[in-house]
Amino acid sequence: MARKKQYDESEVIEKAMHLFWRNGYERTSVRMLEKEMGINQFSIYASFKNKQGVFLKSLKSYKSKIKTIKDKLEASNNGKVGIKQYFYDFLAFSKEGSLSKGCLVTNTVNEVNTDADPTIMKELELFAEDIKQLFVRNLKQDDKSDPASIEQKANFLMNSILGLSISSKVFNEKQLEDSIEMTFLNL
Amino acid sequence: MARKKQYDESEVIEKAMHLFWRNGYERTSVRMLEKEMGINQFSIYASFKNKQGVFLKSLKSYKSKIKTIKDKLEASNNGKVGIKQYFYDFLAFSKEGSLSKGCLVTNTVNEVNTDADPTIMKELELFAEDIKQLFVRNLKQDDKSDPASIEQKANFLMNSILGLSISSKVFNEKQLEDSIEMTFLNL
DNA sequence: TTATTAACTAAGCATTTGCTTAGAAATAAA
DNA sequence: TTTATTTCTAAGCAAATGCTTAGTTAATAA
Numbered sequence: 001m002a003r004k005k006q007y008d009e010s011e012v013i014e015k016a017m018h019l020f021w022r023n024g025y026e027r028t029s030v031r032m033l034e035k036e037m038g039i040n041q042f043s044i045y046a047s048f049k050n051k052q053g054v055f056l057k058s059l060k061s062y063k064s065k066i067k068t069i070k071d072k073l074e075a076s077n078n079g080k081v082g083i084k085q086y087f088y089d090f091l092a093f094s095k096e097g098s099l100s101k102g103c104l105v106t107n108t109v110n111e112v113n114t115d116a117d118p119t120i121m122k123e124l125e126l127f128a129e130d131i132k133q134l135f136v137r138n139l140k141q142d143d144k145s146d147p148a149s150i151e152q153k154a155n156f157l158m159n160s161i162l163g164l165s166i167s168s169k170v171f172n173e174k175q176l177e178d179s180i181e182m183t184f185l186n187l
Numbered sequence: 188m189a190r191k192k193q194y195d196e197s198e199v200i201e202k203a204m205h206l207f208w209r210n211g212y213e214r215t216s217v218r219m220l221e222k223e224m225g226i227n228q229f230s231i232y233a234s235f236k237n238k239q240g241v242f243l244k245s246l247k248s249y250k251s252k253i254k255t256i257k258d259k260l261e262a263s264n265n266g267k268v269g270i271k272q273y274f275y276d277f278l279a280f281s282k283e284g285s286l287s288k289g290c291l292v293t294n295t296v297n298e299v300n301t302d303a304d305p306t307i308m309k310e311l312e313l314f315a316e317d318i319k320q321l322f323v324r325n326l327k328q329d330d331k332s333d334p335a336s337i338e339q340k341a342n343f344l345m346n347s348i349l350g351l352s353i354s355s356k357v358f359n360e361k362q363l364e365d366s367i368e369m370t371f372l373n374l
Numbered sequence: 375t376t377a378t379t380a381a382c383t384a385a386g387c388a389t390t391t392g393c394t395t396a397g398a399a400a401t402a403a404a
Numbered sequence: 405t406t407t408a409t410t411t412c413t414a415a416g417c418a419a420a421t422g423c424t425t426a427g428t429t430a431a432t433a434a
Contacts, residue, residue: 002410110297156369163350182343186373189380
């Protein structure tokens with residue numbers, strides 16, 4: 001009845017995701033996406049509506065990729081040890097060459113104007129909340145103290161991993177390891 | 188002999204700085220700078236060569252502005268207490284409304300491509316190193332332990348304050364306070 | 375006053391941006 | 405084969421980007 005698509009949507013999104021991850025949202029042009037995804041602009045707009053559409057799908061792709069280490073944390077069942085492992089896993093996950101691309105989500109929070117792009121911003125908040133709940137869950141495993149204390153520690157850990165997302169772009173491995181080890185030393 | 192400038196360079200740079208701080212480098216256009224600085228594009232290019240020139244001067248302006256709280260830390264002479272106060276001072280400094288603009292330097296690290304803009308990147312590294320040395324100095328004041336331990340703590344603190352720079356854009360005051368208090372609890 | 379020099383205004387430059395469209399090529403049901 | 409439908413290519417659109425330039429205005433040394 002009609003012509004077939006000559007590309008696989010999830011395959012080309014995977015490529016787009018890496019481009020956004022490396023360069024950020026604004027500095028990734030539709031021309032760059034065209035080249036990286038290997039398809040024409042028409043096809044991009046036909047499949048994903050617009051640039052933001054490509055990005056939202058890329059975010060989904062990113063989330064499913066990082067789900068591996070999130071699942072590992074969820075299955076760990078060993079409290080702070082598991083969270084610490086998650087920190088190291090995250091570093092390895094975002095590594096590219098000697099430095100890191102950081103976290104796609106964090107990068108975007110930092111780039112996109114808070115009030116300018118509410119659709120994207122909402123996605124990011126949900127993602128952060130999700131991670132935090134994983135931390136809370138594991139903290140409860142070996143910390144029988146009051147909920148307020150758990151909450152405080154979770155907030156602290158969120159701050160640490162956000163920091164790591166930037167630090168990993170600038171600092172060397174020894175410095176990053178220092179940060180992680182200190183974070184969990186007296187937690 | 189010739190006409191006088193109708194604007195003060197440091198005055199208009201102060202305005203440019205706030206624009207960059209709020210919006211980031213790329214998302215601040217020369218047209219926006221024109222409006223905010225209140226001078227024509229010709230004057231911008233005559234005084235500062237190009238957009239990057241305006242930004243570099245803005246960075247200087249930012250640094251001299253934040254020098255107030257850096258000097259306070261340097262004069263504190265009370266070790267970790269002074270550093271902690273610096274964290275709170277930084278939060279107040281970067282505040283705009285209920286949320287924060289973060290740190291102009293950190294924002295730029297996050298935005299600008301590491302290898303794309305080496306001139307700017309160098310500026311940023313120097314700034315970070317400067318802050319770290321202040322931390323080291325104060326840490327030594329009440330921590331007589333080995334240099335390796337001091338270094339580790341300084342790296343940890345750098346990670347924390349970088350985290351704070353992002354966190355402050357997303358999290359509420361209670362969450363930020365949690366992070367700071369936990370950071371210094373067992374330091 | 376006059377000549378010189380610098381700072382102003384405003385228009386315009388080439389390039390890049392996100393997105394659209396006209397028309398050719400391919401697929402498969404009728 | 406014919407016809408309907410969709411995807412493809414490639415050209416082009418308006419708007420925005422960083423930056424320049426032609427020409428006017430103002431200030432001061434001669």
